[in-house]
Amino acid sequence: GAGVSQSPRYKVAKRGQDVALRCDPISGHVSLFWYQQALGQGPEFLTYFQNEAQLDKSGLPSDRFFAERPEGSVSTLKIQRTQQEDSAVYLCASSSTGTGDEKLFFGSGTQLSVL
Amino acid sequence: AQKVTQAQTEISVVEKEDVTLDCVYETRDTTYYLFWYKQPPSGELVFLIRRNSFDEQNEISGRYSWNFQKSTSSFNFTITASQVVDSAVYFCALSEAWSGGSYIPTFGRGTSLIVHP
Numbered sequence: 001g002a003g004v005s006q007s008p009r010y011k012v013a014k015r016g017q018d019v020a021l022r023c024d025p026i027s028g029h030v031s032l033f034w035y036q037q038a039l040g041q042g043p044e045f046l047t048y049f050q051n052e053a054q055l056d057k058s059g060l061p062s063d064r065f066f067a068e069r070p071e072g073s074v075s076t077l078k079i080q081r082t083q084q085e086d087s088a089v090y091l092c093a094s095s096s097t098g099t100g101d102e103k104l105f106f107g108s109g110t111q112l113s114v115l
Numbered sequence: 116a117q118k119v120t121q122a123q124t125e126i127s128v129v130e131k132e133d134v135t136l137d138c139v140y141e142t143r144d145t146t147y148y149l150f151w152y153k154q155p156p157s158g159e160l161v162f163l164i165r166r167n168s169f170d171e172q173n174e175i176s177g178r179y180s181w182n183f184q185k186s187t188s189s190f191n192f193t194i195t196a197s198q199v200v201d202s203a204v205y206f207c208a209l210s211e212a213w214s215g216g217s218y219i220p221t222f223g224r225g226t227s228l229i230v231h232p
Contacts, residue, residue, distance in 0.1 A: 043160070
């Protein structure tokens with residue numbers, strides 16, 4: 001597709017359930033970012049990939065959060081044993097360079113609600 | 116400490132009014148990048164502008180203009196003759212080098228702009 005695609009658009013999970021959020025970046029984009037956006041707040045950095053290498057995961061809030069990008073294209077953000085505080089919109093963004101200083105192209109996000 | 120401060124949580128104007136969105140940033144780097152993004156109700160952030168720390172020239176694009184002042188660490192955004200379609204949340208972001216040399220954008224909390232007809 002022409003843009004960054006995220007699925008599912010909405011996810012409702014029961015507390016304790018595992019979830020997997022998918023991101024399809026723009027073809028050929030080197031950098032991929034995951035952000036978490038709470039209601040009424042700005043995006044908060046979670047993790048960053050340069051191709052298949054996860055160069056920074058300092059923003060992941062706990063060891064329940066795990067991200068991968070095994071072939072340098074599609075990425076999956078996995079949250080184990082979801083908690084209510086995990087409820088947020090999860091945004092994926094990609095950019096053409098590997099340096100992160102260029103503009104980001106964002107997906108529409110996955111809205112996660114943990115009941 | 117908040118690296119990007121957008122002090123205005125919400126601004127409400129009437130169509131055709133001019134409006135300025137403030138952004139103040141904090142960094143010790145000499146090389147950094149500043150951005151503005153627009154987030155309409157659909158949720159997808161859309162890039163508006165990118166400036167590097169060595170270019171303080173102000174920029175105008177149609178009804179949009181940006182004022183970058185390193186002396187006050189500010190990168191303000193002005194919309195002239197606002198329109199209803201400008202209603203959205205606007206985010207300012209700072210991209211500075213993190214460990215390993217990668218630049219990671221940090222976002223402010225956003226300013227919600229409501230333009231009434």
